[in-house]
Amino acid sequence: MSSFKHSVFLRIYAGLVCLVALVAILAYIIVQVINYQRAQDYREQMADGVAHVISEVVARQPTPQSQEDWLADVSRVLELQLDFVPRDQLDLSRTERRRLSDGRAIVRYDASKIIGDIYTQVDGQPNVYLHMKVDKLSEVQIKMIAILVLEDLSYYPGAEQQRLEELQLYFAYPIAFKKLSDMNLDMDQISRLRTDKTQTLMLYRDSATMQGTTISVISAYTNVPNQVLVLGPVPIFNWLPFTVFAGIVLFSLFLLIMGVYFLILPLERKIGKVRQALNRVRKGDLDTRVTVEGNDEMANLGLSFNMMTEHIQRLIEAQQELTRAVSHELRTPVARVRFGMEMLTDTDDYDARISQMEMIDKDIEELNKLIDEIMTYAKLEQGTPSLHFEKVVLKNLLQQVIDETAVIKKDKNITSLLPAQDLEVEAEYRYLHRVVQNFVGNALRYSNSMVRVSGGIQDRYAFVCVEDDGQGIDEKDREKVFEAFARLDDSRTRASGGYGLGLSIVSRIAYWFGGKVEVDQSPVLGGARFTMTWPVKQSVTKTPLHKSAK
Structure with a gap:
């Protein structure tokens, strides 16, 4: 019973019934008003000619007495009351005055007594009106x-x-x-x-x-x-018969209700399927999907539901994977911290204690970095981040990353193919900086001696690209590198660097930018080539040009 009480379709049907009742009442009122006005117009049209002829004949009588006699004779023949009425006895409306001045008649009908009073002017009689009382015809x-x-x-x-x-x-x-x-x-x-x-x-x-x-x-x-x-x-x-008119109106509204019902019924069924699917998802069945039929709004709703379910399922799987990976990643630095603490308690050598404390501090710093990476990844993976797209001078951003990584490039050479100074793209500055920084860091880590950075606009899409001359990535592993905690060398020591989250974060940034990230073989250097592309124009509200892009 409660489902019917809260059913939007039941409210629609109830609203239609109320609409029918309202239309029936309005139809009755309208018919009555129209009938009254039609009857009044008919009476006046029928009275105009007769009243004019009688007034003309009366006006031709030579004396007032002969006028009275003529009216009396006609009254007996017609069995109607004909007489003169003083003008000051009638309170006339503007419409009645206009009709009388045009030589027409006015009719005042008393429906309760079924009597009509007809008044008209008579030439030569400025103080009276000719009056006819009609009670039958x-x-x-x-x-x-x-x-x-x-x-x-x-x-x-x-x-x-x-x-x-x-x-x-x-x-x-x-x-x-x-x-x-x-x-x-x-x-x-x-x-x-x-x-x-x-x-x-x-x-x-x-x-x-x-x-x-x-x-x-x-x-x-x-x-x-x-x-x-x-x-x-x-x-x-x-008379316009109300029963016929009301019957037509009610029949038309009945057809309307039936038409609306059969139009809404498929919509109700589709919503019912979505509701049933939601109930199954609520019980934990995340494999539930809605069959999408057609291209209407309900099809879009079903498609959105399926996408939402897939996203929830992927989030849960990512959460489980993240939990397993985090627990594994945290064990190594935590174990090193525990080992360092034990070493501190077992030695009295001051220099050894200082060395162990420095190693513990590095492990804690590594834990902080790991936590930051995990938080960034979770923020990008589990919901829509707060993005503030702005106009960014792409050349300045690329040059800034090159300058920042110069201190860690060691004996490796970084070349660049930068766009023009006036080329601007729309992006979230800090996230785009993170992408390029990750690309360059990975390239320096796995290259032999050469890294090249480039960027620009092609076919209304902006792109940043970083290439190296290293061993590259096998084609079968190119999708895997963008998974969380994926490292192809299977090394999890501090010497290898990273936690396997960098490229996964880049992948999510590309997704929220409305673009994509790819890796293939560099045609120039022979190693890996990482490229991210995204639309030059974003649909999100823009902010002023980034001032720190030097």
């Missing part, structure tokens, strides 16, 4: 719209078509004169329109187009035979 009221349009057209004899075009600006649906023969009517409907000039028909059309169900109102036109006034088609408002 019947067939009579719909047909009455065509009758009102015809009454308005009666004031424009001979210019009915032009007037109709003016009225079209206020109607959200088409209004036009059409030939009766062009109408898709049955014989009974055509006969009724021809015989009764006051006849008005209402047609329903159910279409699969975006308009859906529509209504058309057809009224006989007495002035022109075989021609009728057609209003529509008027689309019936369709």
